[in-house]
Amino acid sequence: MADAIEGGTEGDDGAPADATTSGDREHRDSRSLRGRLERRALVALAAATVGLLLVVFYYPVATVFVDSVLVEGRLTARVFFDILSDPFYFGEPARLLAGDSLASVVEGLLSPDRRLGIVGFTAYQAALSTVASVALGLPAAYLLARFEFPGRRTLRSLTILPFVLPSIMVAVGFVATFGQRGTLNAVLGAFGLGPVDLLFTLEAVVVAHAFYNAPLVARVTTAAWESVDASAVETARSLGASPLRAFRDVVAPQLVPSVLMGAALTFVFTFSTFPIVLALGGFQLATVEVFVYRLIRDLEYAEAAALALIELGISLGLLYAYLRYEARHTVRSRGIRPLPRRPLVPSSPSLRALLLRVGLAGYAVVALAVFVAPIASMILASVSGPEGATLAHYRFLVERQTTGASFQVRPWDAVRNSLLFGVASLAVALPMGVVVAVLTTRDYRGRKLVDAAAMAPLAVSGIVVGLGLLRGLVFGVEVGGTRLAVGGAVAIVAAHAVAGYPFVVRTVAPGLDGVDRTLVESARALGAPRVRALVDVELPLVWPAVVAGAAFAFAISIGEFSATVVLASGTSQFTMPVAIERFIGRRLGPATAMGVVLLVVTTVSFLLIDRLGGEDVGF
């Protein structure tokens, strides 16, 4: 096992630690019930996780996907072939399947009037969105991880706020900010500039995608940056490395995997984007998911399922490529003393320090425009009516709460449900995520395939999940004359946990993989069962990642829509995003007021999660 300490590549982690358990120790443990439970805890948790995934995710989704290969009772690959060979979907490469030569396809791709096809275009806009998200996310991570200023922790906890906002709210905020009569043009006008027409373009869609995903990049990178061991940097510096060199050789290698993870997830999310593209771009920018949605709406299930499977395949392929990379670039660390933060106002003014601050100020202006202005516009919209400022929209919420009928969504009930589902699904998603992280950081053939499959809930089309849950859970299966069906609160919590747990895996696994094996070995040698070593030794070492994963899992639950509406056993189980959707009317006031409620509730929740998670817990 000794080589595991130095090892940095896949394959030399040594055998799973359990294998080294000596019979002697086992005997000692088994005397206490607790010891027995703890030894089996990991296995039991793993089994429960797999079971839950099968029931709440893989089986339901399979009930939809099967439509792509089973047409009128016959097994066929025809549907896939038709899509893959259709230039409308696959552009020039589709001609390969139609029998055209590779040369003519390449020629077509190089020509100025090449066709990307819907799939190609979807990948293209996702790639642009990923670049924009990384570009906007990295400076935020730098600021949050390396500088000290009042409100830093609060800002860090709130970075992922955009993540929970329903697309309708983001659309409202963006129109009010970047529209022809928006805030930006008002500001430009004050300087005698503009007006600029930004909406209903690819650029608007890309910026909106960055609004959602740059926070993701920022959050995971911040967590990685905060886990960088200061002593390693100090050693490099003491050996004569310049600050830049120390960053390049010591810090950067530890950040790159996280940045790439943020990028990979951003690509996956924006690859399956749907409402925001149509709200801020238009149908000329239609993505794969737009067609999946339309086909399902029109009950054309075979084509919809095939298209959604292709979409999933591309996303999982990319995630798999990332996971292979991650496995080869595990960062080993032992003991953590975070890098000291610098004050935002430099103690000794030098040109370098000054330029840095000017750069950060420039970034702050951009961030203000992209992140803060749309949210501020939403809040403003919630207190605006045709005749100026009004509280009428909030009065509507109060009225609906007090006099709403049973079949109508009541705001407080929605808030309460969102919080209950959020906390409950967090409690399920955290152990699920940690267990899967443990399983996929062990060494066995194909573990990255398992890891990629475990990420599938992130990548499957939302409408397919909704339809699958309806068929698989709500309708259930008939067993011996009785119909076994699942719905209601427990099912919602399970579905939310399944949707959120991949974030826990992704944030926790890299750190776990990097934990010095000797620490775990020592704990085991002293008689600690595997789960004890995990809870007492490994998790504290990767705590910032656990908190980040928890925040994401909670955020996913708060923002979840499609599974909730399907599984709810009635209006009384609806959540805040569903309430927002229901309150959309001729005027968007009531919906935006509910959106602000969501904003406030989520803000408080994130602050609490961060405070409970603690800054330096466990060391």
Next chain:
Amino acid sequence: MDRRRFLSAAGATVAASFAGCAGLGGSGETSTGEPGTGETGTGETPTGTTTGDAGGDPTLVVGTYSSLVDSPSTSPGAWLKERFEAEFDARLVWQTPSNELNHYVERRTAGVDIEADAYVGLNTDDLVRVDQNLDEPLFAEAGDVAGRDDVKPGLQFDPRGRAIPYDTGYISLVFDGTSVTAPETFDGLLNEEFAGDLITPNPAGTATGRAFLLHTIKQFGADGYLDYWSDLQDNDVRVLGSWSDAYSAWSGGEAPMVVSYSTDQVYADRNDADLQKHRIRFLNDQGYANPEGMAIFEGASNPDLAREFLGFVLRPEVQGEIAVRNVQFPATTTAELPGDYAELAQEPPEPVTFTYDELKGSVSGWVEDWERQYASN
């Protein structure tokens, strides 16, 4: 009015539930769910539903789209429930699955019981889709429904007598008269002066947008509509997502014209908005009629009560009230409308629409061809 077929993913309600164990949602009637379980008026029956102690009263479960019962601006649902229950000594339970009519199609396909007795809010396009995708019947013939003969003949859209229209909307342009005067014809929309001036909801994914697409097919024929759309696209028409996406972008001043409904001024008036900013234009003096119907499910457990409900909806005073609350036009010739309703809610000089038989076998191809032309990358 916004059909909101857009954000939805899949159905909503389910009887078998673990809600109890989780201490959420609890027992008893919790809204749209758990119909037909025999629980009546227990627990948290809120104000607005005057079920009283309806011990042995029969229950009528009616499926519909959510904005009919739960939208801030348009929801006759609560009023209908109250009136119907008071008069018929029955309980009315609204069911609003998120994927609306498709929810019931799914149930029938899967061989799972449909708990609803009737559905309110299907249009011609829906009926065509249902009939093409289901081998077994979803709806039964309506049979002897009081007031059925009062329905305007032009609105009848089901040749098989299952769906009975209860209201209709007319798709038209709504424009801000303070910044533009909308053209009077389809061809006028192609003028350069209107470049970038029109927003429409997505014809592929929304009922409103689809009605507009069908109107262009009515106008230019199945051979000519794609050319028209090509010109429209060249003139920078904006095809956005949901009706709400389009209407809110228009309200925000992104373009002065939007494809919406000819009752727009009714809303504007209710909100004390400037009517000049909410003007209506019927292109070529036509409005595309989008009648909404109601039908009784095949195998409904309470078909007689369902028939009573359909007849109740067709009554003159109920027709008037639904039209006002849903901001649509009544389906019957006998509806009692407030005198000033016609001033704000405008009817086109010439209503046009496709019949069931014309849509059947054609509509999916028309939509797909349009998609492929418009979104070609």
